[in-house]
Amino acid sequence: MQFSIHRIWLLIRKQWAENQQLYILGTLAIAGIMGAIIVFNMSSRLGLETRTQQFILFGGAIATGGVFTSTILSQFNEKVKGIQALTLPASALEKLTVAVIYCMVIFPIVYFVMVYPLIMIGHYIDNNIAHQPNTLYKLEWDDNANDLFVTYFMLQTVALLGSVLFKRYVFIKSLIMVIVVFFGLRIINPIAAKYIIDTDVKTGFDVKVRETVYNEANKPIYKETVKAHYIQPNVDAYPYADMVVHYGGYNKYVKGASYSTSQTKLHHQYNTLFLILLYLGMPFLWIITWLRLKEKEL
Amino acid sequence: MINIKNLTFGYRPKQMVLENLNLQIKPGHIYGLLGRNGAGKSSLSHNICGLLFPVSGTCQVSGEIPAGRDPKFLQQVYLLPEEIYLPNVSIKSYLDIYAPFYPAFDRDMFYRFILEFDIPKEHKLQDMSYGQKKKVMISFALATQAKVLLMDEPTNGLDIPSKKQFRKIIAGVIKDDQLIIISTHQVKDLDSLIDYVLILEDKQIILNQPVENITEKLAFKQVINLDEVASPIYNEGALKGYAVVAINHKKENSRLDMEMFFNALLSEKQLVLSQFN
Numbered sequence: 345m346q347f348s349i350h351r352i353w354l355l356i357r358k359q360w361a362e363n364q365q366l367y368i369l370g371t372l373a374i375a376g377i378m379g380a381i382i383v384f385n386m387s388s389r390l391g392l393e394t395r396t397q398q399f400i401l402f403g404g405a406i407a408t409g410g411v412f413t414s415t416i417l418s419q420f421n422e423k424v425k426g427i428q429a430l431t432l433p434a435s436a437l438e439k440l441t442v443a444v445i446y447c448m449v450i451f452p453i454v455y456f457v458m459v460y461p462l463i464m465i466g467h468y469i470d471n472n473i474a475h476q477p478n479t480l481y482k483l484e485w486d487d488n489a490n491d492l493f494v495t496y497f498m499l500q501t502v503a504l505l506g507s508v509l510f511k512r513y514v515f516i517k518s519l520i521m522v523i524v525v526f527f528g529l530r531i532i533n534p535i536a537a538k539y540i541i542d543t544d545v546k547t548g549f550d551v552k553v554r555e556t557v558y559n560e561a562n563k564p565i566y567k568e569t570v571k572a573h574y575i576q577p578n579v580d581a582y583p584y585a586d587m588v589v590h591y592g593g594y595n596k597y598v599k600g601a602s603y604s605t606s607q608t609k610l611h612h613q614y615n616t617l618f619l620i621l622l623y624l625g626m627p628f629l630w631i632i633t634w635l636r637l638k639e640k641e642l
Numbered sequence: 643m644i645n646i647k648n649l650t651f652g653y654r655p656k657q658m659v660l661e662n663l664n665l666q667i668k669p670g671h672i673y674g675l676l677g678r679n680g681a682g683k684s685s686l687s688h689n690i691c692g693l694l695f696p697v698s699g700t701c702q703v704s705g706e707i708p709a710g711r712d713p714k715f716l717q718q719v720y721l722l723p724e725e726i727y728l729p730n731v732s733i734k735s736y737l738d739i740y741a742p743f744y745p746a747f748d749r750d751m752f753y754r755f756i757l758e759f760d761i762p763k764e765h766k767l768q769d770m771s772y773g774q775k776k777k778v779m780i781s782f783a784l785a786t787q788a789k790v791l792l793m794d795e796p797t798n799g800l801d802i803p804s805k806k807q808f809r810k811i812i813a814g815v816i817k818d819d820q821l822i823i824i825s826t827h828q829v830k831d832l833d834s835l836i837d838y839v840l841i842l843e844d845k846q847i848i849l850n851q852p853v854e855n856i857t858e859k860l861a862f863k864q865v866i867n868l869d870e871v872a873s874p875i876y877n878e879g880a881l882k883g884y885a886v887v888a889i890n891h892k893k894e895n896s897r898l899d900m901e902m903f904f905n906a907l908l909s910e911k912q913l914v915l916s917q918f919n
Contacts, residue, residue, distance in 0.1 A: 346713050351743070358739045362729040424727045430693055433716035433743045638711070642693040 346435035355434055355442040370412075371454060378404050378459045382466035391476030397463050398481045402492040405455050406499055413447040413503035414515040417637070421511045426642050436638040440504075444630065447500050456483075494623070501629045508636045549573070555605070557598050566598045643669045643790065643821055644690060649699035651685055659685045661845040662699070667838075669789070670818045671852075674836035675825040676904050681842045683825040687792045690823075691721045703790055717744055720788035724795040726779050728767040733778060736767060746787040751815075755781035758807055773799040780808065784815050791822045797831040809835045829900035839900070841907060849907065851918055853898050859917040860906075861890040862899045875913055876906035889917065 360367070381400055386392045417439075419425035429439075460483065467480045483489065499522065506518025550573050557566040594605040644667040652658035659682040667673060677683045688694040689701050692708030692715070701708055706715045731739065733756065741747040756763060759777040767775060776799045783791055797805050812835055816822060823840075826832055839856060841849040865871055866883035873889040885899065887906040907914045 348713070351713065354739075354742050361731060361735060361739050365730070424723070424725045427693060427721060427723045428727055430711065431691055431716055431719075431721055432740075433713045435713055436711070438713075639695075641695055642688055 347437055347441075348434075351434045351438050352441055352445075355438060356445065359442060359446060371458060374404070374408050374455070375458055375462065379462050382462055386466055386470050386474065386476075391474055391478050392463075392466050392470040394479050394481045397467065397478075398488075398492075401456070401459060401463060401481065402496065404459060405452060406496050408455065409447065409451055409496060409500050410503045410518070411515055412451050413443075413500045414507050414518055416443045416446055417504065417507040418514065420508060420637070420640055421514070423642060430640065430642065436640075437634055440630065440634045440637055443504060447504060448497060452496070497626060498622075501626045501633075505629050505633045505636070508633055508640060555596070557596070557603050643667055643704055645700075645702045646689075647700045649689065649701055650697045651682075651689055651694060652697060653685075658697070658845060660689070663846050665840070665847045665850065667821060667823070667850075669821045670816070671821055671838050672812065672816060672836050673821065673823045673838045673840050674829070674832060674900065675823055675840045675842060676827075676829065676900070677825075677842035678908075679827075682845060683842055684794060686842065687721060687794060687823065687825055690790070691719045691792055692716070693721070717746070717786075718788050719790040719792070720744075720783050720786050721792045722779055722783045722794065722796060724798060726775060728775055728778070730766060730768040732766050733761070733763050736778075736782075740782070741785075744786040744788070748785050748787060751787075752781050752785035755784060755811055758811060759804060773801060773804065776800060777804060780811075784811065787817075787820075789820055791820065793822065793824045793826075795826050795828065796824060797826065797828050805831050829904065833898060833900035836900070839903070841904065843908070843911070848911070848915060849918065855918065856903060857890070857896055857898050858893065859890055860903070860914075861888045861892075861894050862886075862896040862902055863888065875910050876902065878902065878905070 378400065381404070382392065385396050385400065419429040432439075464480065467478065470476045470478055471480075502522055502525075503515070503518045506521060507514050510517040550571060552569055553572045554567065554569045556564045559565045596603050596605070644665065646663060646665040649660055649663040649665075650658055651660040651663075663686070665686075675683050675686070685694060689696055690703055690708060692711045695709040703715070704718060706712060708715065708719070728736070729739075737749065737752065741749065741752075753763075756778065759774075759781065761770075761774055761777055761781075765774075767778065770778070776796070780793075780796060783793070797808060800808060809832070812822065824832060824836065836853065838852050839849060840847055860875070861871075863871060863886045864880060864883060865886055868874060868877060868884055868886065871886050871888045872891060874886050875889065876887045877884045885902055887899075887902050890896075
């Protein structure tokens with residue numbers, strides 16, 4: 345396996361030198377489009393809400409990043425450019441590393457550095473001129489941001505794979521691949537869950553439930569493990585979501601106050617393991633992309 | 643240097659372009675690869691530089707398997723395709739981007755060829771004519787000092803003076819440890835340059851001979867009447883009489899006419915090949 349930092353640097357320089365005009369114009373175009381989206385949302389009744397800011401920031405990153413990533417290895421799919429790309433003295437691993445650096449490091453940095461200030465400006469106008477009481481979305485590392493970043497990197501990884509799997513219409517075909525996988529899992533997962541849990545709707549099933557009572561500040565004040573009997577389990581779960589079982593309407597008195605149950609989450613004790621497997625899916629797809637690039641013929 | 647054994651290659655499973663092809667090539671020579679359209683010349687070149695992989699058989703270049711596309715291998719094998727891609731940068735920028743990938747790249751040599759080809763150095767590559775771009779790429783290919791240089795129709799797009807310059811440059815640049823394979827239909831441009839002839843026909847290399855062997859076995863003549871020639875193999879009507887390829891019984895000296903030879907071989911394959919076996 346050949347890997348040279350010097351050649352990586354040469355490839356990064358080559359990518360920039362050959363595409364700088366396109367990248368500068370593309371960056372300006374993204375700024376223009378995102379600016380227009382921000383202005384459009386500011387004119388809505390509730391102005392530029394915090395959730396909208398987050399959606400614009402990450403939704404834009406995923407969409408524009410997908411387009412960018414699907415073009416990064418496109419020269420390997422064209423005959424004339426492909427000859428030069430494939431015979432350039434650098435290993436497939438080095439060529440892929442440079443593509444990953446551009447898509448997963450340089451692009452998101454440039455995007456966030458450019459679009460976040462636009463959101464800040466939009467929020468300032470929304471707040472101080474339009475007098476909307478919205479708060480600025482802050483880039484903080486919470487579960488939500490984590491999920492969005494994982495989604496971003498996962499989709500870029502799939503787009504990168506698509507760019508070496510398909511010769512033409514790379515973006516469209518990659519998008520179709522993502523949609524097929526997403527809806528495939530969405531359809532298969534509840535069926536698999538029902539099959540695994542094997543619940544009988546007529547007779548129900550007995551389980552132990554760890555009940556937690558929360559106060560108004562959403563802090564747990566009481567915990568108890570009780571036996572319960574479920575009649576109608578809802579196993580329509582998304583992949584990687586905790587399974588939710590209907591358990592609504594039961595009342596309980598704790599410290600003189602009446603509390604009612606809403607739902608029960610079946611939290612798998614190995615959830616973290618499955619999440620790690622999901623994260624490992626990215627380097628796994630990079631390896632497939634690398635192998636495909638190694639085997640790529642003209 | 644190049645050792646190909648029983649190489650079979652095809653773009654579709656049941657349509658082979660090359661079948662059980664064998665070829666051994668030594669360094670220090672310029673090889674002319676001739677063949678009809680679609681005979682598989684480009685496929686063979688692409689197998690040699692690792693752009694295509696054989697279905698079966700082996701291909702070794704300097705002891706390495708091209709399909710591995712190892713950077714060290716790619717530094718030693720340069721393919722100049724017929725259609726070239728050049729980014730929208732100046733010659734200097736192009737050198738800054740690409741030359742560092744080739745450790746033996748000689749910038750002085752490159753600029754010497756650019757000067758000989760009369761290319762304006764300050765122009766952007768995209769602003770140049772096809773012929774000028776081709777000359778830049780020929781200069782670049784030679785300056786890499788790759789051990790194996792594969793050129794596909796290198797004189798396409800070159801004007802008449804440039805073809806002469808090309809021949810002069812190539813003849814002067816080749817070293818004992820280098821080899822050049824030129825795949826072309828423009829044989830008249832290069833017949834004074836090539837010292838080995840490779841002919842690809844029926845999915846195989848059917849002839850691999852040095853030029854002096856060909857002119858020793860066959861005579862290339864211009865005659866008024868065909869009766870003047872003993873054992874003619876092939877003739878074509880010329881302005882005054884005939885151009886003839888004949889068996890060289892008398893060991894006469896003649897200059898190889900590559901086009902005549904190729905046509906003679908295609909029309910009288912067994913008879914021509916039997917002269918070399």
